[in-house]
Amino acid sequence: xVNRFQNVDFVRAYKVLSLRAMGIxxxxxxxxxxxxxxxxxxxLGEVFHEFFNSPDGxxxxxxxxxxxxxLGKILHNKIVDHLRRQKHLGGPLDDDSRTVAxxxxxxxxxxxxxxxxxxxxxxxxxxxVGDDSPLKDLIVAAEMxxxxxxVNQELGEILDKTPHQVSKLxxxxxxxxxxxxxxxxxxAARTRA
Amino acid sequence: xxxDKQPEQEPDILDKLFGxxxxxxxxxxxxxxxxxxxxxxxxxxxxxxxxxxxxxxxxQNKMPPDHVQAAIDATREIKTLDNVAPSxxxxxxxxxKSPFTGAVSDPAYAYRNRDGELDNDDQAIVDDLTDxxxxxxxxxxxxx
Numbered sequence: 001x002v003n004r005f006q007n008v009d010f011v012r013a014y015k016v017l018s019l020r021a022m023g024i025x026x027x028x029x030x031x032x033x034x035x036x037x038x039x040x041x042x043x044l045g046e047v048f049h050e051f052f053n054s055p056d057g058x059x060x061x062x063x064x065x066x067x068x069x070x071l072g073k074i075l076h077n078k079i080v081d082h083l084r085r086q087k088h089l090g091g092p093l094d095d096d097s098r099t100v101a102x103x104x105x106x107x108x109x110x111x112x113x114x115x116x117x118x119x120x121x122x123x124x125x126x127x128x129v130g131d132d133s134p135l136k137d138l139i140v141a142a143e144m145x146x147x148x149x150x151v152n153q154e155l156g157e158i159l160d161k162t163p164h165q166v167s168k169l170x171x172x173x174x175x176x177x178x179x180x181x182x183x184x185x186x187x188a189a190r191t192r193a
Numbered sequence: 194x195x196x197d198k199q200p201e202q203e204p205d206i207l208d209k210l211f212g213x214x215x216x217x218x219x220x221x222x223x224x225x226x227x228x229x230x231x232x233x234x235x236x237x238x239x240x241x242x243x244x245x246x247x248x249x250x251x252x253q254n255k256m257p258p259d260h261v262q263a264a265i266d267a268t269r270e271i272k273t274l275d276n277v278a279p280s281x282x283x284x285x286x287x288x289x290k291s292p293f294t295g296a297v298s299d300p301a302y303a304y305r306n307r308d309g310e311l312d313n314d315d316q317a318i319v320d321d322l323t324d325x326x327x328x329x330x331x332x333x334x335x336x337x
Contacts, residue, residue, distance in 0.1 A: 005263035006284070010243075012219070014235035015226040019214035022229065026207065041233075045242060052246035057260040068215045122206040142210040151212035152221075162325045165332055167221065170211065174228040183207050184229050 005057070008067055016068045017044055017075055024079045026121075026185040043082060047075050121182065128178045135176070138169050240268035 021040035051058055051071060060070045122143065129135040141158040145151065152163035152170075159166065173179055211217075211225055226233070243264035247257040257265070271277060 005260040006266070008260075008263060008267075010239045010264045010267055011235045012222065014239055015222055016214040016217075018230055018233070018235075019211075019222075019225060023208060023214075026205065045238065048239065048242045049246070052243050052261050052264065053249065055250075055258050057258070060260075066215065072215075125206055138210070139206065142206055145209055146204075149212075149216055151209070151216075155210075162328050164325075164329045167224070171224060171228075173210075174225075180229055183211070 004062075010067075013068050013071065014044070014048070017047070017071060020068075020072050021075055021079060022184045024076055025083075026183070028080065028083050029185075040079060043078050044075060046078060047071055050074070124182055125179070128176050128182065129173065132176075134169060135173050138166075138173060236268040236270075239264055240270075243268070 018041070021044055025040055048071075051060075058070075058074070060067060064070050122139065125139050126136065129139065137159060138155065141155045144158060145154045150163075152166040155161075155166045156163050161169070174183075212221075214222060214225070217225065226235075243261050246261050247265060250257045250261065256262075266281070271281075274282065
């Protein structure tokens with residue numbers, strides 16, 4: 001009998017979900033480490049742990065969408081939950097000296113998601129690239145697109161560059177000090193506008 | 194119809210620049226992942242988690258379910274092809290030989306399974322891609 005999971009690319013799924021996790025943490029302005037030393041990799045590990053420990057893979061089947069999309073929703077909820085707990089407890093969960101969270105007011109019920117990050121990522125990115133004109137142009141072009149499909153193609157059309165050239169520019173951008181940390185939200189909590 | 198919709202999240206500048214990870218071609222995804230998670234070994238991580246789950250199933254005298262077994266098989270480190278099962282070798286060969294039928298990020302790949310001759314529109318696309326390639330080569334020659 002054919003194993004219906006044999007064509008699932010788990011390694012690709014892991015990479016996609018790692019990048020998505022960074023985006024979720026960045027979106028909500030949480031630091032990359034939360035809940036007493038937990039970080040997004042631990043949460044991602046938790047997701048896969050639950051998936052493999054569930055005899056039916058948490059009920060996933062192809063009709064429910066790609067494995068990345070399916071596990072991505074679980075990952076999103078878990079990260080938001082971790083950030084929410086951190087916000088309400090004001091410290092690591094295993095720290096005896098942690099402050100007790102005040103009771104939730106009517107305007108901030110415990111059920112709501114953490115507030116969106118107030119970090120101005122665009123301004124921060126411009127600061128990081130400094131006087132590097134091609135990279136500044138890249139950011140300007142990125143502000144003009146939706147960022148969904150064929151990003152390099154879209155950026156290339158604006159910049160009059162090939163997708164390969166755009167890809168190399170992005171590679172150069174990632175090598176700029178602070179850009180990787182900004183993407184991975186490692187400095188997001190300290191760069192609020 | 195597959196439901197691939199992710200939780201609503203307005204894209205920020207970094208999402209726009211680097212795109213949705215799920216939409217990236219493998220090489221682009223690998224580049225971004227390597228830059229952002231240096232030293233990470235996703236195959237080893239997946240293998241360890243799946244193997245730990247498999248142990249739990251075996252302790253209960255149960256066979257690991259399909260998804261666990263598939264993950265273990267797919268992430269098992271292959272150091273030599275000498276002792277690899279014929280079924281695994283067949284899987285590797287099939288993966289290399291089989292045409293990619295999904296969406297392609299580069300129009301050039303759309304012709305891989307095409308029968309017949311190129312028409313004028315196709316030729317125009319190929320000409321554009323030739324110019325694009327020339328541009329890339331010129332660009333690389335200029336680099337120190």
